[in-house]
Amino acid sequence: MRKLNDNWRLITVAIPFAWLLIFFLAPFFIVAKISLAELAIASPPFTQMIEWADSGIMTIRIVFDNFIYIFEDDLYRNTYLNSLKISVTSTLICLLFGYPIAYAIVRSGPVAKPILLFCIILPFWTSFLLRVYAWMGLLADQGTINNILIAIGVIDEPIRMLYTEFAVYIGIVYTYMPFMILPLYANMEKLDGSLNEAAADLGSRPTNTFFKVTLPLTIPGIVAGCLLVFIPATGEYVIPDLLGGGNVQMIGRVLFNEFSRNSDWPVAAAVAIVLLFLLVLPIMVFQYFQGRSSGQG
Amino acid sequence: MTASNSVSATPWSDTDGQKPLVELRGVTKKFGDVTAVDNIDLDIYAGELFCLLGGSGCGKSTLLRMLAGFESLNSGSIKIDGVDMSDVPAYDRPTNMMFQSYALFPHMSVAKNIAFGLQQDRVPKNDIADRVQDILKLVELQDYGKRKPSQLSGGQRQRVALARALVKQPKLLLLDEPLAALDKKLRKHTQFELANIQEKVGVTFVVVTHDQEEAMTLSSRMAVMDAGRLQQIGTPTEVYEFPESRFVADFIGSANIFEGRVTEDGADHVRVQTDVCDVFIDHGQSVKEGGKIWVALRPEKIHITKSDTPVTGENQVSGVVDDIGYLGETSIYKILLPNDQIIDVTAPNQTRPMNRQHLITWEDKVNISWEPSSAMLLTS
DSSP states (O other), X not given: OHHHHHHHHHHHHHHHHHHXXXXXXXXXXXXXXXXXXXXXXXXXXXXXXXXXXXXXXXXXXXXXXXXHHHHHOHHHHHHHHHHHHHHHHHHHHHHHHHXXXXXXXXXXXXXXXXXXXXXXXXXXXXXXXXXXXXXHHHHSTTSHHHHXXXXXXXXXXXXXXXXXXXXXXXXXXXXXXXXXXXXXXHHHHHSOTHHXXXXXXXXXXXHHHIIIIIXXXXXXXXXXXXXXXXXXXXXXXXXXXXXXXXXXXXXXXHHHIIIIISOOHHHHHHHHHHHHHHHHHHHHHHHHHHHHHHHTO | OOOOTTSOSOGGGSOSSOOOSEEEEEEEEEETTEEEEEEEXXXXXXXXXXXXXXXXXXXXXXXXXXXXTSSOOSEEEEEEXXXXXXXXXXXXXXXXXXXXXXXXXXXXXXXXXXXXXXHHTTOOXXXXXXXXXXXXXXXXXXXXXXXOGGGSOHHHHHHHHHHHXXXXXXXXXXXXXXXXXXXXXXXXXXXXXXXXXXXXXOOEEEEEESOHHHHHHHOSEEEEEETTEEEEEXXXXXXXXXXXXXXHHHHSSOOXXXXXXXXXXXXXXXXXXXXXXXXEESSOOOOOTTOEEEEEEOGGGEEEEEOSSOOOSTTEEEEEEEEEEEOSSEEEEEEEOTTSOEEEEEEEOOSOOGGGOOSSOTTOEEEEEEOTTTOEEEOO
């Protein structure tokens, strides 16, 4: 019996470990290895890390040139900064709109609540790519929005929206809003409604109750929602490519260009590794917050 | 108990000179088609520990929430200390509430939870610290100020909730099932503690409970509620010994109820004919002669003797033991009467049974009787 239990425990621990090993750690090491190689005219197009000479001597070749190149070239630095700026701003916009939406859903009646939640999840039924193309149709110079505005006489000539940073913001905020709302909703739904009543009973006005009780208790939801938006938004490729065109530099596009157009796998890999570390930082902050809040019970 | 001379210790019994602290007039609350609280009139006086007792869904919690300001009234009015509360939001009322779930703020320490209400009133910082310490001492949690609610036991949380509600010295403290979440032993202990604290601080308490024992132990007066209406208001003794209706007689304690007809209605006695026996009551009560009436008998007020000679007459009847419930200190006997009605009789087990054999056992023929003062008349 005990033996059986031990085996089960081993299996339940081993499965997630194996999953992470195969689908996260192994690809990471492959990418890391490529980032330390040099561009070569070969297939795949980079030098091997370990080579065996005919004499049986093993040579290990590690080059940091790719990283030095990325840090010295303004293009990459600016692109990273621009990506962070766009993802941070989009995250804040999502929070600003997502928080009241989540709050309203939690407070809505038993009939409205499932309908509202369904509406939040509804966009996932359509392909992400298709929805971004739809935004192109809406935002284009001859697109739906401009046509309507001209037809009702608000403007005389089309406002340029597509291929601007504005369009990228629209795309990111629109796409990632559910990832902000859903964790906030899950967090708020758990809150004991009598806490608000208790605060009111003790003399606190609604605004004060929000800042002293509701907001502090929804921090875990805010952190989770922000990370779920911030992390994928920073590395976003499709949205800046389709809605921003060449005018909005984001690191996802640069990475793709290095990889496919320049066929410079080592630099592309180095870009990816740097991006990974940029994103690991907020995850660690999140872990810290989670550990603290679970410590509170 | 030390009641000051200027205020009567039982203001509700001498209502002439007293102004009630809480006045409810025609208070009604509807949720859709359901009338949760139905046209209630009630006065509660300063210093009382008033219990609202009733089963689940009887409207007692809704009534409490209306006093706190969490529910609006469909009609009627609530006055607290002479001030009409209809336009006063919860945060401006001179009431505080202790929630059934305690509703302690999980992100704040015990001391901060208690200080929260004082901060809303802009009490100076030093005063807050002093008052928090004082109230923690009152609930015997002086050393727990820095703990988070999650680090406390159920009993400790209950006392923090009480302290938080008391620290603002409200005119009226509302307690929603204050002891329901505690285990039985702790609950019994806390009942007395709660009553002692109420006496010490002198705040008027309104307690909602479904537990009749809790209501009887705690309250100076209680109201029995059913289907949104107050069925009876009185001291625990009044409600238990002089119930006005079958519902109250049966809800508080247990009662054997016989239907009957008033045959004599004297100034100092009442006689009722039932199909069990004639019931004689040695005090007058305003009833209609010839009218339909119910007689209720508390199981503990019936005498039981083992006897093979059947009796008939006033306040006595013969029967057969149908079943016995042995509870240790007392036993419950189910007695089958000649009219096929089974009644409950409880008797203390004052002698230790010899040979582990009880004096009265299954299928025994017994005679039961009661004092002329014991039977209670119910008009509805």
